[in-house]
Amino acid sequence: MAVVCALRVYRSVLKELRHLQGSEYTQSMAYTHLREQFRNNQVTGERYCRAQREALHTSQVYLCLLESTRLHLDLHQQYHARGERGPDEVARLVGLRLPTQPGGKGWEK
Amino acid sequence: MLPSLCRYHRQFSRALLPLISRQVELKLLSSSTHVQRAKYGSATSERKKFYRDVTISQGEGGLYEINLDRRKLKTPGGKLFTVPNEALAIAVATEWDAQKDTLKFYTMHLTTLCNTALDNPTQRNKDQIISAALKFLDTDTVCYRVEEPPGLVELQKNEWDPVLDWIEKRYSVVIGSSFSIMGPQIPEETKETFRQHLDSYNFWSLIGLEYVINQLKSVVLSFGLIDRHLTVEQAVLLARLEEEYQIQRWGNVEWAHDYDMYELRARTAAGALFVYLSSESATTKKKILQD
Numbered sequence: 131m132a133v134v135c136a137l138r139v140y141r142s143v144l145k146e147l148r149h150l151q152g153s154e155y156t157q158s159m160a161y162t163h164l165r166e167q168f169r170n171n172q173v174t175g176e177r178y179c180r181a182q183r184e185a186l187h188t189s190q191v192y193l194c195l196l197e198s199t200r201l202h203l204d205l206h207q208q209y210h211a212r213g214e215r216g217p218d219e220v221a222r223l224v225g226l227r228l229p230t231q232p233g234g235k236g237w238e239k
Numbered sequence: 240m241l242p243s244l245c246r247y248h249r250q251f252s253r254a255l256l257p258l259i260s261r262q263v264e265l266k267l268l269s270s271s272t273h274v275q276r277a278k279y280g281s282a283t284s285e286r287k288k289f290y291r292d293v294t295i296s297q298g299e300g301g302l303y304e305i306n307l308d309r310r311k312l313k314t315p316g317g318k319l320f321t322v323p324n325e326a327l328a329i330a331v332a333t334e335w336d337a338q339k340d341t342l343k344f345y346t347m348h349l350t351t352l353c354n355t356a357l358d359n360p361t362q363r364n365k366d367q368i369i370s371a372a373l374k375f376l377d378t379d380t381v382c383y384r385v386e387e388p389p390g391l392v393e394l395q396k397n398e399w400d401p402v403l404d405w406i407e408k409r410y411s412v413v414i415g416s417s418f419s420i421m422g423p424q425i426p427e428e429t430k431e432t433f434r435q436h437l438d439s440y441n442f443w444s445l446i447g448l449e450y451v452i453n454q455l456k457s458v459v460l461s462f463g464l465i466d467r468h469l470t471v472e473q474a475v476l477l478a479r480l481e482e483e484y485q486i487q488r489w490g491n492v493e494w495a496h497d498y499d500m501y502e503l504r505a506r507t508a509a510g511a512l513f514v515y516l517s518s519e520s521a522t523t524k525k526k527i528l529q530d
Contacts, residue, residue, distance in 0.1 A: 150337045159295065160333045163326060187467045188515050192330070194471040195508035199337075199346050202501035209494035 139189050140168055146196035164189070279315050279344065286342040293336045295328045303328035307335065316358035323443070327353070327516040348509030356446045356517075365445060369437045372449045372458065373430055380457040380478060382416045382423040391484050398477055405468055406459050410436065414459065433458070440518055447513035454506045464511050471508045475500065 143164060147155045155161055171185045221228050279286070290307035298304045302321035305312040305328065312320040312335075322328040327349070334347045344351070363371075381399045385391055399416070407414055412429040440448060452461045455478040463469040469477070476483060479500065486496055 147333075150333070158333070158336070159329045163329050184467060184519075187470070188512070191471055191508050191511050191515070194504055195348075195512060198501045198504035198508060199348070202498065202505055203343070203346055205494065205498045205501065209498070 134186065134190065136168070136186055136189075139186065139193055140164070143189060143193045143196065146193065146200065149200060150196070288338050288340055288342055290335075293332045295325070295332050305332055305335065314354045314357045316354075316360065318357055320353065320357065322353060324516060327513070330512065330516070346505075348506055349513060352447060352450060352509060352513045356443045365438070365442060368442075368445045368449050369434055372437060372445075372452050373433055375452050375456065376414075376425055376430065376433065376458045378422055378456075379414075379459055380455070380480075381459045382414060384416050384418050385481075386418055390488075391481060394480060394484055398480060402459055402463055402469070402477065406462055409466070410462075440514075443517035444514045447510045447517060451507055451510035451514070454503060454510065464507070465514055471504055471511060475504050475507055479503070 144155070144161070147158065147160055147164075151158055167185060167189070171179075171182045174182050215223075218228055290310075292308055294306045295303050296306055298319075298321060300321075302323060303325055304322075305320055314320050322331065331347075331349050331353060334350055337346075381403055384395050384399075403414060403416060406412070410432055412432050413426055414429060415423050417423040437445065437448070448461065448465060451464065452458055455461050455464075455474060457478055460469070460474045460477055464471065464474040482496070491497065
């Protein structure tokens with residue numbers, strides 16, 4: 131629908147790969163494959179080349195996949211990964227302390 | 240997806256247990272089920288990343304396999320993990336490579352889809368998958384319209400009507416939208432047309448397509464995505480149209496709205512990519528420039 135620049139998609143996917151793999155992302159298979167695909171589809175003799183548009187759409191979908199898994203994981207780590215607080219901590223939040231029973235409770239050693 | 244695979248897997252190993260004696264226990268430790276359970280972990284404990292490099296190799300029949308360090312990847316059902324084309328293998332390898340410290344299977348959507356396609360734990364054939372996919376047509380999101388508030392009515396008309404028009408024109412079918420609670424009356428010829436169209440996809444693509452329909456809860460939007468009429472972001476936005484309207488009205492809650500949206504985008508993108516890579520084959524023909 132909207133006009134999408136192939137270069138923009140290419141650079142965004144490279145950025146995502148760099149996030150995933152660090153500075154040696156240029157040695158990964160995904161990088162090689164991606165570069166090959168983009169180079170192969172660059173030059174076309176037709177004005178409306180279906181293969182070119184399809185390849186661009188596929189790379190957009192892959193970019194969306196990489197980007198959204200990363201953001202989803204980030205949000206998960208930020209909000210949903212911490213688990214519950216123990217009863218000790220909860221009491222401390224309101225300024226109370228849990229009662230201690232010297233000698234332990236009846237059933238504890 | 241993963242819980243049902245774990246259940247299927249646990250059933251499998253429980254069935255073996257009554258039959259073995261102490262001496263055979265050692266053999267069980269090295270059988271594939273135990274290794275699979277060890278590799279994929281259980282629903283409560285997390286698996287640490289036990290490999291360093293991920294590579295792909297081509298096996299017999301031209302199928303690609305994934306190697307974690309030196310070991311070959313297997314599905315939860317114990318089968319060798321094989322993929323029909325290279326691009327999908329590279330994408331799956333990238334997923335495994337992206338894991339740090341612990342393995343988070345809920346981020347590896349392509350791997351899950353491949354496992355489903357290879358194991359087929361619910362033993363479905365093509366027709367059953369097509370029927371399950373078309374069942375969503377009766378309750379398609381895009382066909383259910385509200386009558387108030389007027390902002391939402393307007394939004395639904397402006398955003399959903401073009402997609403409906405597009406699919407009706409492209410497949411020469413009649414779908415229509417409805418304001419009633421019963422939903423639209425889909426004629427049989429429409430379903431037949433879609434059934435024939437879906438039949439033209441192979442088994443792997445159908446698994447991916449049914450997954451996308453399941454996530455978006457709409458056959459119309461899934462077809463729009465697969466036929467490359469919509470991008471993933473647009474399809475997800477249209478599937479969550481009412482939610483977006485409410486967000487604009489009442490505000491966005493990051494840990495719920497954004498979280499769900501990114502998860503939906505990731506799953507839909509994985510499903511769509513799976514369909515594209517399983518159904519197309521690419522050949523490059525180089526034309527020689529004549530000077």
